[in-house]
Each structure stands twice: as structure tokens, then as C-alpha cells.
Amino acid sequence: MTSLVSQDRDWDAVERALDAQGHAVLPGVLTPAQCETLAALYSRADGFRSRIVMARHGFGRGEYKYFAYPLPPLLERLRHALYPRLAPIANRWQAQLGLATRYPDGLDAFLRRCHQAGQTRPTPLILRYGEGDYNCLHQDLYGEHVFPLQVAMLLSEPGRDFTGGEFVMTERSTQGQRADVVPLRQGDAVVFTVNERPASGRRGIRRLAMRHGVSRVLSGQRHTVGLIFHDAS
Numbered sequence: 001m002t003s004l005v006s007q008d009r010d011w012d013a014v015e016r017a018l019d020a021q022g023h024a025v026l027p028g029v030l031t032p033a034q035c036e037t038l039a040a041l042y043s044r045a046d047g048f049r050s051r052i053v054m055a056r057h058g059f060g061r062g063e064y065k066y067f068a069y070p071l072p073p074l075l076e077r078l079r080h081a082l083y084p085r086l087a088p089i090a091n092r093w094q095a096q097l098g099l100a101t102r103y104p105d106g107l108d109a110f111l112r113r114c115h116q117a118g119q120t121r122p123t124p125l126i127l128r129y130g131e132g133d134y135n136c137l138h139q140d141l142y143g144e145h146v147f148p149l150q151v152a153m154l155l156s157e158p159g160r161d162f163t164g165g166e167f168v169m170t171e172r173s174t175q176g177q178r179a180d181v182v183p184l185r186q187g188d189a190v191v192f193t194v195n196e197r198p199a200s201g202r203r204g205i206r207r208l209a210m211r212h213g214v215s216r217v218l219s220g221q222r223h224t225v226g227l228i229f230h231d232a233s
């Protein structure tokens with residue numbers, strides 16, 4: 001199994017970062033060799049359910065492909081290994097936000113819920129950005145059922161494979177809007193808020209609306225894999 005699920009990762013620190021910023025970096029989830037193997041999948045014709053050219057939809061510039069089921073085994077394992085770490089945090093956030101939905105302990109039970117509601121299409125995806133490409137700020141909502149956290153993994157090495165192309169998160173509350181740039185190296189993953197997150201302040205819990213995107217790639221090529229836990233209608 002990958003280092004991701006090993007006991008030595010500090011999941012309490014991940015939870016604290018998610019509570020403080022709405023995102024947390026997991027360093028070295030993938031080895032460089034795993035990154036190269038995954039990035040090489042992009043140019044293959046098989047294994048995908050669709051390809052999206054972002055400019056055609058006003059999503060930015062660049063392209064991505066949604067994997068078909070069965071997912072590549074490494075991504076299937078990671079999606080299943082990450083979900084149970086994140087479900088307790090998601091459930092606490094739901095309670096803090098005053099929302100009724102709770103998430104089961106395991107991914108299979110959650111996916112059954114999605115599939116029964118007609119959200120049957122797999123959402124894990126691989127993205128490819130070249131010079132001048134970017135990803136507009138967005139939220140990955142694909143139907144009624146939404147798991148509140150998702151993961152993106154950087155397959156390319158900043159400075160060597162590309163420049164620019166930073167992962168950006170914005171946060172909007174009644175007090176204004178702010179942005180964070182999340183520093184990632186090849187093989188790192190970022191866990192982040194899909195939609196809204198709670199933040200405790202002096203007057204109780206505030207609701208923060210989060211979006212994510214990618215700044216313009218200035219040179220080279222940047223690949224990422226996104227792991228979204230809900231499936232799409």
C-alpha cells in the first residue's frame with residue numbers, strides 16, 4: 001500500500017489545517033514514478049468516459065478527461081483509502097453547518113447512495129495544462145449528493161516541468177473574499193473544501209464559501225489527478 005494510509009501520516013495535523021484554512025497538503029502521496037505513469041495515461045485513448053476542452057465551456061483553458069470505471073487500481077485504492085480519513089471531518093462540518101446529511105464510514109456505501117440517486121458516472125479525472133492554460137475558480141458539484149472534501153494530486157514538478165500554474169483557493173464570507181496559493185511539489189496531494197466550510201469566530205460558526213482553480217501556466221506542461229468522492233449524474 002502507498003505511504004498515504006500509513007500510520008505515520010499526521011491526520012490530526014491534516015484536520016487542524018482543514019479547520020483553519022479549508023485545505024491541507026499531504027506531502028509525497030505519490031512517488032515520482034507513480035506520477036510519471038499516471039501522467040502518461042493522459043494520451044491514451046482507452047480508460048476514459050469523456051474528454052473536456054475547457055475553453056469550449058468557459059471553464060478556462062486546457063483540457064481534462066474523466067476516467068471510466070474500473071478506475072486505474074492506484075486511484076481506486078487511493079479514493080478508498082482517503083475517504084474514511086475524511087468522512088469524520090465531513091460529518092463534524094455538517095453538524096457545525098447545521099446540515100442534516102451524514103456520510104457513511106466507507107466509500108462503497110457512499111457511492112451506493114450516489115448511484116441509487118442516478119449519480120453513476122465516475123468523477124476522478126486527469127487534467128493537462130500547457131503554456132497559457134488555467135482553470136477558472138469553480139466548485140465540483142455534480143448532483144444532489146456532494147461529499148464536502150476532495151483531493152487533487154500534482155503529477156508534474158514545478159520549476160522543472162512547468163512554471164506558473166499554482167493551485168489557488170478562494171474563501172468568501174460576509175466579511176469579504178480572500179485567496180490562498182497552495183504550494184505543491186510533484187507527488188503532493190491537497191485535500192480541500194468542495195463547497196462550504198464552517199469557521200468558528202467570536203460570534204459562533206461562520207459559513208465560508210470556497211472555490212478552487214489554477215493560475216496561468218507560464219511555461220511547460222502541468223498534469224494533475226483529481227479525486228472527487230461523489231459520482232456525477
Ligand SMILES: O=C(O)CCC(=O)C(=O)O
Pocket residue numbers: 127135140151152167212213214224225226227
Ligand atoms: O489542476 C488542479 O490543480 C486542479 C484541478 C481541479 O480542479 C480538480 O481536481 O478538481
Ligand SMILES: [Fe+2]
Pocket residue numbers: 138139140212226
Ligand atoms: Fe476542480
